[in-house]
Amino acid sequence: AQSVAQPEDQVNVAEGNPLTVKCTYSVSGNPYLFWYVQYPNRGLQFLLKYITGDNLVKGSYGFEAEFNKSQTSFHLKKPSALVSDSALYFCAVRDGGATNKLIFGTGTLLAVQP
Amino acid sequence: EPEVTQTPSHQVTQMGQEVILRCVPISNHLYFYWYRQILGQKVEFLVSFYNNEISEKSEIFDDQFSVERPDGSNFTLKIRSTKLEDSAMYFCASSELISGTAYEQYFGPGTRLTVT
Numbered sequence: 001a002q003s004v005a006q007p008e009d010q011v012n013v014a015e016g017n018p019l020t021v022k023c024t025y026s027v028s029g030n031p032y033l034f035w036y037v038q039y040p041n042r043g044l045q046f047l048l049k050y051i052t053g054d055n056l057v058k059g060s061y062g063f064e065a066e067f068n069k070s071q072t073s074f075h076l077k078k079p080s081a082l083v084s085d086s087a088l089y090f091c092a093v094r095d096g097g098a099t100n101k102l103i104f105g106t107g108t109l110l111a112v113q114p
Numbered sequence: 115e116p117e118v119t120q121t122p123s124h125q126v127t128q129m130g131q132e133v134i135l136r137c138v139p140i141s142n143h144l145y146f147y148w149y150r151q152i153l154g155q156k157v158e159f160l161v162s163f164y165n166n167e168i169s170e171k172s173e174i175f176d177d178q179f180s181v182e183r184p185d186g187s188n189f190t191l192k193i194r195s196t197k198l199e200d201s202a203m204y205f206c207a208s209s210e211l212i213s214g215t216a217y218e219q220y221f222g223p224g225t226r227l228t229v230t
Contacts, residue, residue, distance in 0.1 A: 043205060103159070104156050106156055107156075
């Protein structure tokens with residue numbers, strides 16, 4: 001069965017500092033991994049994906065994520081946080097070509113202090 | 115930039131009533147989905163739809179639920195007889211096919227359904 005874990009309910013970081021939002025996953029086949037961001041009263045906005053290829057993927061707004069197969073992780077990173085990055089971040093996984101169903105983590109609230 | 119839209123943004127209904135939630139997916143997308151998020155819980159998959167039929171559904175998607183693409187632009191979710199536990203935010207999503215595979219899904223802003 002597919003599953004996603006986001007171990008931190010909230011991450012606090014000062015503006016200008018690097019940020020990491022953690023995600024680990026479990027699938028039986030090849031993982032397709034995604035990060036989404038949700039701002040208040042808005043839908044889920046796609047940030048980036050890993051399907052295959054380079055383990056470091058770059059996405060919108062300066063975010064990137066590193067796929068680590070041995071640790072079954074897909075952590076979201078940004079070198080320098082902005083106050084406007086404050087939002088709820090969701091990691092999601094699907095089992096490669098076997099299904100289109102996304103399994104979401106519980107979400108991590110990122111709070112960037114000025 | 116094209117977006118998925120959903121109406122209404124908030125729907126209040128009485129238990130036992132039928133509701134229809136509406137979505138307009140991105141125009142060149144061929145795969146459509148419904149998810150829901152009960153307050154304080156995870157976003158959960160309900161159903162996916164391709165080529166005018168359900169391609170996959172979860173155990174949540176029982177006989178009370180149905181989906182339809184009534185015309186070339188709308189995608190609807192119907193709940194026949196709402197229960198209190200159907201209260202949730204319902205998200206519609208769509209994705210395009212690239213070489214026969216659907217990758218990222220683009221989500222609408224959601225419809226908050228409150229069943230009283």
